[in-house]
Amino acid sequence: MRELIEMLFARYLKNPHLNTQADAVSLPVAQQSELLFTTDGFTVQPLEFPGGNIGSLAVHGTTNDLAVSGATPKYLSLNAFIEEGFEVAILERIIQSIADTAKAIDVAVVAGDTKVVRRGEGGGIYLATTGIGFKDPRIQIGMKQIRPGDKLLVSGPVGDHGISVMLAREQFGLRGDLLSDAASILPFTQALLDLTGLHFMRDPTRGGLATVAHEICRATGLQVNLNQAAIPIRDPVNSVCEMLGYDPLFLACEGRVVAVVDADQADQALALWRSQPGGDFAAMIGETKQAEPYVVLHTELGGARILEELEDDPLPRIC
Amino acid sequence: MRELIEMLFARYLKNPHLNTQADAVSLPVAQQSELLFTTDGFTVQPLEFPGGNIGSLAVHGTTNDLAVSGATPKYLSLNAFIEEGFEVAILERIIQSIADTAKAIDVAVVAGDTKVVRRGEGGGIYLATTGIGFKDPRIQIGMKQIRPGDKLLVSGPVGDHGISVMLAREQFGLRGDLLSDAASILPFTQALLDLTGLHFMRDPTRGGLATVAHEICRATGLQVNLNQAAIPIRDPVNSVCEMLGYDPLFLACEGRVVAVVDADQADQALALWRSQPGGDFAAMIGETKQAEPYVVLHTELGGARILEELEDDPLPRIC
Numbered sequence: 281m282r283e284l285i286e287m288l289f290a291r292y293l294k295n296p297h298l299n300t301q302a303d304a305v306s307l308p309v310a311q312q313s314e315l316l317f318t319t320d321g322f323t324v325q326p327l328e329f330p331g332g333n334i335g336s337l338a339v340h341g342t343t344n345d346l347a348v349s350g351a352t353p354k355y356l357s358l359n360a361f362i363e364e365g366f367e368v369a370i371l372e373r374i375i376q377s378i379a380d381t382a383k384a385i386d387v388a389v390v391a392g393d394t395k396v397v398r399r400g401e402g403g404g405i406y407l408a409t410t411g412i413g414f415k416d417p418r419i420q421i422g423m424k425q426i427r428p429g430d431k432l433l434v435s436g437p438v439g440d441h442g443i444s445v446m447l448a449r450e451q452f453g454l455r456g457d458l459l460s461d462a463a464s465i466l467p468f469t470q471a472l473l474d475l476t477g478l479h480f481m482r483d484p485t486r487g488g489l490a491t492v493a494h495e496i497c498r499a500t501g502l503q504v505n506l507n508q509a510a511i512p513i514r515d516p517v518n519s520v521c522e523m524l525g526y527d528p529l530f531l532a533c534e535g536r537v538v539a540v541v542d543a544d545q546a547d548q549a550l551a552l553w554r555s556q557p558g559g560d561f562a563a564m565i566g567e568t569k570q571a572e573p574y575v576v577l578h579t580e581l582g583g584a585r586i587l588e589e590l591e592d593d594p595l596p597r598i599c
Numbered sequence: 600m601r602e603l604i605e606m607l608f609a610r611y612l613k614n615p616h617l618n619t620q621a622d623a624v625s626l627p628v629a630q631q632s633e634l635l636f637t638t639d640g641f642t643v644q645p646l647e648f649p650g651g652n653i654g655s656l657a658v659h660g661t662t663n664d665l666a667v668s669g670a671t672p673k674y675l676s677l678n679a680f681i682e683e684g685f686e687v688a689i690l691e692r693i694i695q696s697i698a699d700t701a702k703a704i705d706v707a708v709v710a711g712d713t714k715v716v717r718r719g720e721g722g723g724i725y726l727a728t729t730g731i732g733f734k735d736p737r738i739q740i741g742m743k744q745i746r747p748g749d750k751l752l753v754s755g756p757v758g759d760h761g762i763s764v765m766l767a768r769e770q771f772g773l774r775g776d777l778l779s780d781a782a783s784i785l786p787f788t789q790a791l792l793d794l795t796g797l798h799f800m801r802d803p804t805r806g807g808l809a810t811v812a813h814e815i816c817r818a819t820g821l822q823v824n825l826n827q828a829a830i831p832i833r834d835p836v837n838s839v840c841e842m843l844g845y846d847p848l849f850l851a852c853e854g855r856v857v858a859v860v861d862a863d864q865a866d867q868a869l870a871l872w873r874s875q876p877g878g879d880f881a882a883m884i885g886e887t888k889q890a891e892p893y894v895v896l897h898t899e900l901g902g903a904r905i906l907e908e909l910e911d912d913p914l915p916r917i918c
Contacts, residue, residue, distance in 0.1 A: 282912070302741070303801060304637035304668040304732070309628055318623035319676035319729065321714040349623040357638035359727035361680065391729070395640040397916075401722040408678035410638065410710070410729035413623070422621070482622060593601070597716075 285362060285394050288372055292379040297355070297390040305390045307355055313414035316351040318342060322407040325597040327370065329448040331441075331460030332534070334407055335377035337599060340462050340534055341485070342409040343387055347469040348481040348537060350421050351413030356382065357391040359408040364399045374405065385464045387411070416473075423499040425479035428570040431546035432504070435468045435537045435553050436461065436561045437512040438489045442531030442595050443520050452524065458516045463535030468559065471552040477542030478549070484538055485599060487590050489565075490529040492538045493575040494589050496568070503571035506587070509580045512561040529577075530590050532598045540568065604681060604713050607691055611698040616674070616709040624709045626674055632733035635670040637661060641726040644916040646689065648767035650759075650779030651853070653726055654696035656918060659781050659853055660804070661728040662706055666788040667800040667856060669740050670732030675701065676710040678727040683718045693724065704783045706730070735792075742818040744798035747889040750865035751823070754787045754856040754872050755780065755880045756831040757808045761850030761914050762839050771843065777835045782854030787878065790871040796861030797868070803857055804918055806909050808884075809848040811857045812894040813908050815887070822890035825906070828899045831880040848896075849909050851917045859887065 297305055309315065322338045332340075343353035358378065362371065382389055440461040447456050465483055472478045484492045489511065493504045506529075513528050521528045541549045546564055553562035575587040616624055628634065641657045651659075662672035677697065681690065701708055759780040766775050784802055791797045803811045808830065812823040825848075832847050840847045860868045865883055872881035894906040 302668070303664040304635040304670065304730075306668075306734075307634045307636050309634050315626045315628050315634075316623040317626050317674065317676065317710055317731065319678055319710045319712050321678040321680060321712045321727075323680065323714045323716055345622040349621070349625075351623065355636065357636065357729045359638055359640040359678065359729075361640060361642065361725050361727075391636055391638045393638050393640045393727070395642045395725070397642050397722055397725070401720060403716055403720040406680050406714070406716070406725070408640075408680075408712070408727040410676045410678075411623075412636065412731075415625075 281364060281396055284368065288375050289392060289394060292375045293389045295388045297388050307390065310414035314417045316346050316349050316413045316415055318345040319408065319410040320345065322599055323403060323597055324445060324599050326448050327374065327404055329445045329460055330458065331444055332462035333374055333377050334405060335374035336381040337462055337534060338407040338409045339378055339381040340464055341599060342411040343385055344465050344483045346411050346413035347466045348483050349415065350419040350473060351415035353385065353387045353411050353413040355390045355412040356387055357410045358389050360394045361406045362394060362396050363401060363404050364396055366404055385466055419473055421478055421480055423480060423496065426496060426500045426502065426540050426568060427479065428502055428568055429543050430479055430540045430568045431543050431564055432566040433539045433541060433546065433549055433553065434489060434512065434563055434565050435465065435559060437514045438484065438533050438536060439513060439517040439528035439531035441534040442598055443517045445598050446595055454520060456516050461533050461535035465535055465537045467556050468537045468553055471556055472539055472549055475541065475545050475549055477545030478539065479542065480540040482538050484533045484536055486532050486593065488530040488532055489538065490575065490587055491590055496540065497573050497575050501573050503569040503573055504566060504575045505569055506566040506575065506577050508577055510563050510565045512563050532595065534599065600683060600715055603687065607694050608711060608713060611694045612708045612711065614707045616707050626709065629733035633736045635665050635668050635732045635734055637664040638727065638729040639664065641918060642722060642916055643764060643918055644722065645767050646693065646723055648764045648779055649777065650763055651781035652693055652696050653724060654693035655700040656781055656853060657726040657728045658697055658700040659783055660918060661730040662704055663784050663802045665730050665732035666785045667802050668734065669738040669792060670734035672704065672706045672730050672732040674709045674731040675706055676729045677708050679713045680725040681713060681715050682720060682723050683715055685723055704785055738792055740797055740799055742799060742815065745815060745819045745821065745859050745887060746798065747821055747887055748862050749798055749859045749887045750862050750883055751885040752858045752860060752865065752868055752872065753808065753831065753882055753884050754784065754878060756833045757803065757852050757855060758832060758836040758847035758850035760853040761917055762836045764917055765914055773839060775835050780852050780854035784854055784856045786875050787856045787872055790875060791858055791868055794860065794864050794868055796864030797858065798861065799859040801857050803852045803855055805851050805912065807849040807851055808857065809894065809906055810909055815859065816892050816894050820892050821887040822892055823885060823894045824888055825885040825894065825896050827896055829882050829884045831882050853918065
């Protein structure tokens with residue numbers, strides 16, 4: 281089993297940096313650049329879902345975290361914990377998906393390790409990816425840059441990933457042709473990096489758009505106002521949420537970005553996003569305000585209510 | 600459970616680089632240095648054993664891989680997959696051990712992620728660590744530097760880790776006071792970095808000393824001759840191996856180094872190791888030779904036999 285697994289990883293992930301004979305790999309460092317580093321673990325169930333699988337998710341998840349930091353992802357390490365007896369055909373699809381996804385966004389998997397665990401342990405496969413990216417040090421974005429009056433933008437409809445994975449679990453007997461939004465957000469983050477008014481970016485994964493709003497609120501002490509009518513949500517996502525009592529604002533996305541931009545440059549940022557492939561539904565969805573630090577949702581009927589923080593994760597094992 | 604876990608990790612692993620609010624962390628890059636990168640997963644059973652636990656092992660394993668590459672380890676990312684209902688006291692000991700171990704060798708855990716998996720999955724806890732280290736580019740070591748006539752050295756007795764973990768499993772009804780050798784090998788690797796005759800280093804983990812010898816043999820096409828009488832092995836390790844039919848040369852170490860050194864500087868290298876704390880049993884154990892690419896073991900009785908490659912892992916889940 282061990283040999284088969286190593287052979288599969290080696291076959292699909294071959295690249296000039298990956299040397300399976302060395303203890304550590306030497307990586308060129310981009311000159312005059314800031315090195316960014318991040319890691320994430322993946323236990324999504326089911327392992328394959330419409331629009332992706334745990335492999336593509338593991339590449340997108342970590343490279344997207346580098347992207348929202350203003351960096352260009354370059355290198356990944358990959359750890360796999362594989363259950364003994366795991367179906368080889370599924371493993372091969374997952375590894376191929378890792379390879380294809382990495383290639384598409386020009387990152388190299390340069391270090392890896394696999395462990396086989398006892399049958400019954402390990403849930404099939406868990407993955408962990410750690411990423412290195414490089415950033416122009418002149419780009420200064422982060423929570424601290426956010427100012428009152430800044431605009432919030434989202435790059436596309438929210439909740440597709442959460443609902444797609446949930447439907448793939450088939451526990452509610454519901455079906456649909458919705459796809460996960462799992463994708464690289466690098467084209468969207470890079471589109472804004474030249475804007476001096478870009479203050480902050482984050483991908484709304486676990487906990488969704490609402491949780492990003494709460495994080496902004498907590499870190500800045502500002503009020504975040506969201507305009508419900510402006511938030512793009514696909515009809516099937518709304519329908520399933522209504523049926524099952526979920527709030528789409530709390531559902532995970534795996535291919536969206538929220539940006540906080542100076543009001544003066546918000547229209548420009550929105551135009552840049554809309555001109556991207558897949559950017560048709562990008563929208564300006566709210567703003568920060570010097571007021572009580574709540575997340576306030578302005579409803580379509582003209583009302584306003586405080587959006588509470590998520591207490592429990594409504595959909596565990598979503599990434 | 601999730602909050603408790605995050606609180607524990609945050610409490611023990613706090614450091615100036617670890618920012619739990621950011622998507623990625625910015626790391627200073629050592630100037631004029633080569634960046635080395637490596638990763639490893641850990642599923643050792645039992646999670647705690649005499650001389651260490653999965654936490655200390657996860658720090659040593661990855662930083663030791665950087666050390667044998669000639670680098671000074673600086674930063675780690677940490678992924679934990681934790682089974683729901685995992686005992687909090689054990690988790691806390693493991694995290695504390697990660698923190699203490701990292702502190703002792705001056706590496707910072709700068710990025711992390713935890714995932715909770717269903718009860719029954721996950722074997723208690725699995726860890727993955729990915730490390731960044733920096734190396735003086737003038738240090739040129741690797742399999743390609745090995746020459747015929749080079750000497751092989753080992754930094755201490757072999758097999759302690761393998762036997763300690765096996766005894767801790769209690770499956771054979773054996774007990775002993777042997778400790779795992781799990782430790783940082785950085786003092787040993789750094790001691791040799793000024794030697795121009797240092798050609799290669801590797802830590803004999805899974806598959807043990809014999810497997811390192813086979814790797815050298817395969818990569819260089821040289822014959823590796825090992826002198827059995829010279830290889831340091833503790834009495835309890837020999838006793839248990841005799842009883843259960845294991846060969847100590849194939850048992851995992853987690854705190855030893857094998858170095859391949861030019862014959863002219865081998866005595867000097869050995870003296871440098873013996874002057875290190877814990878280096879009393881360092882030994883010169885063999886040499887490379889321009890001959891058929893086998894690993895040849897010269898026995899204490901004056902005979903010689905070919906040491907075959909390991910087919911099955913005699914002790915799975917050893918790291």
